[in-house]
Each structure stands twice: as structure tokens, then as C-alpha cells.
Amino acid sequence: MLTLDVIYYFFVFFAIYIQIFFIITLFENRKVMFKKTEAGVLAYYPKISIIVPCWNEENTVVKTINSLLNLNYPKDKLEILVVDDGSTDNTWKVLNEMPQSPNVLCFTKENGGKYTALNFGLEKMTGEFVACLDADSEVMPDALLKMLPKFADENIMAVIPAAIVYEPKTIVQYAQKVEYTMSVFFKRALSLVDALHVTPGTLPIYRKEVFAKIGNFRHGHNGEDMEIAFRMHEHDMKVAQVHDALVYTIPPATIKTLYKQRTRWIGSYFSNIIDYRHMILNPKYKTFAMFTLPAGLISIFSVIYFFWFSFTHLLQFLISSISRMFVTNFHFATNFGLPDWFLVGSKPLLFLAIFAYLLVLTCVVIGYRMVEGKVPWSFNFLIFIVLYSVIEPFWLMKAMWNIATKKTASWR
Amino acid sequence: MKKYIFVLIITLVIFISAFTASRVLNQQKVQYIKKSQDDLAIDILAMETKFALLKSNVKCESLDKNDFFSADIAKIGKRLAYLESVLGTDNTDVIQLKKYYSSIQSKEIVLITDLSKECKNLPKVILYFYSNNDKDECSKCKNEEDVLDSISPKYVDKIRIYSFDFNLDSSVINTLKELYGVTNVPAIVYNNKTYNEFLDYEALDKILGENVKGE
Numbered sequence A: 001m002l003t004l005d006v007i008y009y010f011f012v013f014f015a016i017y018i019q020i021f022f023i024i025t026l027f028e029n030r031k032v033m034f035k036k037t038e039a040g041v042l043a044y045y046p047k048i049s050i051i052v053p054c055w056n057e058e059n060t061v062v063k064t065i066n067s068l069l070n071l072n073y074p075k076d077k078l079e080i081l082v083v084d085d086g087s088t089d090n091t092w093k094v095l096n097e098m099p100q101s102p103n104v105l106c107f108t109k110e111n112g113g114k115y116t117a118l119n120f121g122l123e124k125m126t127g128e129f130v131a132c133l134d135a136d137s138e139v140m141p142d143a144l145l146k147m148l149p150k151f152a153d154e155n156i157m158a159v160i161p162a163a164i165v166y167e168p169k170t171i172v173q174y175a176q177k178v179e180y181t182m183s184v185f186f187k188r189a190l191s192l193v194d195a196l197h198v199t200p201g202t203l204p205i206y207r208k209e210v211f212a213k214i215g216n217f218r219h220g221h222n223g224e225d226m227e228i229a230f231r232m233h234e235h236d237m238k239v240a241q242v243h244d245a246l247v248y249t250i251p252p253a254t255i256k257t258l259y260k261q262r263t264r265w266i267g268s269y270f271s272n273i274i275d276y277r278h279m280i281l282n283p284k285y286k287t288f289a290m291f292t293l294p295a296g297l298i299s300i301f302s303v304i305y306f307f308w309f310s311f312t313h314l315l316q317f318l319i320s321s322i323s324r325m326f327v328t329n330f331h332f333a334t335n336f337g338l339p340d341w342f343l344v345g346s347k348p349l350l351f352l353a354i355f356a357y358l359l360v361l362t363c364v365v366i367g368y369r370m371v372e373g374k375v376p377w378s379f380n381f382l383i384f385i386v387l388y389s390v391i392e393p394f395w396l397m398k399a400m401w402n403i404a405t406k407k408t409a410s411w412r
Numbered sequence B: 001m002k003k004y005i006f007v008l009i010i011t012l013v014i015f016i017s018a019f020t021a022s023r024v025l026n027q028q029k030v031q032y033i034k035k036s037q038d039d040l041a042i043d044i045l046a047m048e049t050k051f052a053l054l055k056s057n058v059k060c061e062s063l064d065k066n067d068f069f070s071a072d073i074a075k076i077g078k079r080l081a082y083l084e085s086v087l088g089t090d091n092t093d094v095i096q097l098k099k100y101y102s103s104i105q106s107k108e109i110v111l112i113t114d115l116s117k118e119c120k121n122l123p124k125v126i127l128y129f130y131s132n133n134d135k136d137e138c139s140k141c142k143n144e145e146d147v148l149d150s151i152s153p154k155y156v157d158k159i160r161i162y163s164f165d166f167n168l169d170s171s172v173i174n175t176l177k178e179l180y181g182v183t184n185v186p187a188i189v190y191n192n193k194t195y196n197e198f199l200d201y202e203a204l205d206k207i208l209g210e211n212v213k214g215e
Helices: A002-028 A061-069 A091-097 A114-124 A143-152 A171-192 A208-214 A224-234 A255-275 A283-327 A348-371 A379-404 B002-057 B072-087 B092-118 B141-155 B171-180 B201-213
Strands: A048-054 A078-085 A104-109 A129-133 A137-139 A156-165 A202-207 A238-249 B124-130 B159-165 B187-190 B193-195
Touching: A002 A171, A002 A283, A002 A348, A002 B002, A048 A061, A048 A114, A061 A078, A061 A091, A061 A137, A078 A091, A078 A114, A091 A104, A104 A114, A114 A129, A114 A224, A129 A143, A129 A208, A137 A202, A143 A156, A143 A202, A143 A238, A156 A171, A156 A208, A156 A224, A156 A348, A171 A238, A171 A255, A171 A348, A171 A379, A202 A208, A202 A238, A208 A224, A224 A238, A224 A255, A224 A283, A238 A348, A255 A283, A255 A379, A283 A379, A283 B141, A348 A379, A348 B002, B002 B072, B002 B092, B072 B092, B072 B159, B092 B124, B092 B159, B092 B171, B124 B141, B124 B171, B141 B159, B141 B201, B159 B171, B187 B201
Parallel strands: A048 A078, A048 A129, A078 A104, A156 A238, B124 B159
Antiparallel strands: A129 A202, A137 A238, A156 A202, B124 B187, B187 B193
């Protein structure tokens, strides 16, 4: 039991370290952290190519394209490349039936995976900047104007917006809304220390040169959006985030679909970390290698361990309860009234666990301040914490299991 | 680099605070038990003195169980067991508190036994010997405690259970062990009979039932 506690302290130490790192980063940048980005007038409007890869997205693709057509940006400087990656539903039909627009070019190709659709778009595009947008997302009209000024810094090679959950309907989506909002803060903090590990498919904008220098998208274990970010760090290219350029996405509505999605995400995250292991703790690659990668690994294993730790304790409790029932021949010691305050735990382990949860809550609050400017205290925070505490370990374990048994998680 | 060290220091401070808070709280709990035991000892001493003065003039019907037998003794026992699980069996504070607790229990036993000669409406005494040094030494102790816990509501006001750590190096416990021939754990002493074995619910119920009915 003692060794289990020691491992627990080891993990909880790093869990708290990681959260404090984020919060200290916030303090270091407190002047700019919450600052609203002005959707300014640009001196020069570069041509932007937006690639929309789609695979069986007949229900959402038109909305996605319409949100792009509504962007506040000169229409002649916007090129939308919709690439149908061999959909088996009516995606291609829907694309042909929608009103024609000179900005929108639709292509269809044989199915080859999302990265092949993106690369197909890269071959066709003519802009100075490339953006990618998943066909289940919608962008806010001012997104581009908020993001593009970032490129004034010559070292910044890609800019990502903040992904937010669109009109949650199920409990699982409400929980994800809290998570997405919290992760805006994490990504903001990581971007401020040049250590952002992902350029997710919710409208990241890249300089065209990125692909000329380091090559096109790769399969990246179904995580091409992480692989490209890892590769950019390998070549000392910076990724920035704009916390109030919003892109709405519709997340999985049920636990089952969420579980599948996350198993895939974590699987590709972990596999990419393995592929880029030469970077871990190598000072040459700066904060990305010194913090982001080790923190990612430790987070995965600590969540699994905390779950396992709680699970074994719960199991022990259940076994002793059942054994008590049998040994006392189902006569129960009746104990009404309040539990004895004296028996409330006073182990450091408990205090640290409570503290770690409070830190998570703090990060949620900071995320909301960043995105919405205020904190709508709601029951959803609790739902998020409880739901994720219970189910997150399962997809982490499943992802680890898949990697150990060399299975790749299915896309959908 | 500076930042990593700074974050490390903050994390360490949080850790040290958690450990310190836990230490302080446990120390408070030790003091709290000590205080409740002192109160109990004073109560028992007062009772002893009172009955010593009254000698054979005790009015049995006037014995109020509630003010005579403080419910605290069982509660303190539970709290002490909890503290032991947190601080460890080797903790000197725990050992001292347990010795004190054993003496208080023994005093109450002596008092009840003396008074029982005069008064018949007093609860009967159950002595329970356990060990928690080593799981193998007493694998059945946990079960026996569950049985005692679940059976006591049935015999409320009829029995009083006093528990003793078989391995505690205390002259009181050694005397009790010798006196009743307790050789291993779990052991139960009831009505001048010693059961050096695990008694399940039915067995214990039968033993207790016979005597209680007999009155």
C-alpha cells in the first residue's frame, strides 16, 4: 500500500506542476492574456486558400462552406477548396447541388484518408496562406481578420483560432464545451511560450512556405494536425494562437462517439510522441521538448494511475462490504445520523487531490474569462469534472492498449 | 530555466503545506482523543468513588445507564482505531493512547463487575481481543469486528463490548490475558468463558441469547 501511495505522490506532483506552469505563464503574460483582439483593417490582404477536406459530411458541409463565404475578407482574395475524399454518402451530390460561387472549387478523389485530401488541396491551391477547416465546423466572420495580424511576426509560421463547442445539446456536449473552453487557456499559455503541440482542423492558417520547407501533411497515425505541429517544432517554426478568433465545432453527442474520437486522438498523440521521441527533453527544441511533450506523457499515465488507484480502493471497499454482509449473516450495523467528523480523512494525499481538482476548476474559469469575458458559473463545470474523471481513463487505456497491440483506431 | 525552477518551488511549497496540514490535523486529533480520555477517566473515577462511599447502599433502580455508561468509550475506540490506521501501529502517540484506553476500559469493567454483584439490571461485559500487527496473524479479526458491530444493536443496553489489542505491551492487557486464558486472536470473553476462536453471527447470538434470556 505504501508504494502505491508513493507512486500516487509522484504523479500528483507532476499533475500540480503542470497546472502551476500554466498559471505562472498566465501571470507572466497577465497584461496580454485576456486582451481582446481587434479585427483590424489590414494594410494588405494576402490571398488565402482554405482547404475543406470532407468524408461523408453531407449534413454539415454546406453550412461549413457558407460560414467561410460569410468571412469578412475580400472575396477575390479567398479561395475555398473543397476536397471530397471518396465519400460513400451524398456529400458529392450535395456539393454539386449547392449554389455555385466563383470562390468555391470542389474536387472529388478516391478515398485515401484525411491527410491525402489536405495534400490534394495543397497541390491545387494558389494562395500565400493555407488554412484547413473540417467540414463539421463553422467560423465566425471576423476570424481571419483577427488571426492574420499575427503573421506580422516573421517567425510565426502558423496561427490557430480557439475552437468552441457549437450549441451543445446533450450532457456529453455540455461537458465538452467546458473542456474546449478550458483548453483555450492551455493552448493560449502554450502558444505564449512557443510550445503549442497541435494545429487542429478548426481553421489553422499556415504560411505557404511551411509545406515547401518541411513537406506536405503525413498520415501521422490519423493525427496529421499533431504531426505537422511536431514537425514544425522540429524545424524551429512557431505556432501562435488567437484566443478570441472563434471557430465552432460540433463535438460527439454521446459517450460512445466521444470515446471513439478520443481513443483516436490520444492514440495518434501518443504515437506521434513516440515518433518524435528524439525531441523529448532535448533543450535544442525549447519549451516544446522540455515541457509540452513530457507533460503530455505524464498526463496520460497519471490519469490512468489515478483511476487505477481509485478503482482498487473502491474494489477493496466493495469486497469488504460484501464479505461483511456474508460474515454477519446480513445483519447490518444500523448507523443513523451524521458520520463522525473525526473519521474524515487527513492524509496529505487527500488534500493534494482536492487541490489538484481546484486547479482544474481555476483553469476552467480562466478559459471562460478568455473566451466569453465572464464566468457563467454553472452545474456544467461539475458535470465536466465528474464525467471526465470517470470516462477519460477508459479512452486513455484503450488507446494505450491499441498501441501495445499495434491496432489503429478507426476514424469514425 | 528559471521558470521551471520557480514552478518547482511553488509545487514543492504546495506539497510541504499539504504534508504539514496533515501533520497538524493529526496532532490535533491525538490531542482531542487525549482530552476525551481524560474526561472519561475523571467520570469513571468519580463513579468509583461514589460507589465506594455508598458501599452496599447502592440503589440499583436509580442507576441511570445514560449517565453511568458513557457512550463515548465506544466512540473513542473507533476514533482511536482510525487514527491508528492513519498514523501507523508503531506511532508512539497511538501506542500511548491505546494503553490509556485499555486502562480506562479495564476500570469500567471492574466497576461494572463489582456493581453487578448487587444489581442485576447492568449490562454484561464482553471482552474482545484483536491484533492488527500483521494480516496473517489475525485474518478473522476484521470479520469478528463486523459481527460485533452488527450484533450490538440487538443487545443494546444488555451488553458492553470492550476491545483490547492482544499485542499491546500493557500490564493491564497481560493481566486480562492471563486471567481469562486468552491465547490467540480473535478471542472473546463472556460470562467467565473464553472463546479463543472466531465466532460467527449465529454462534455469538446463541451465546449471548442464552444468558440474556436467563435473566
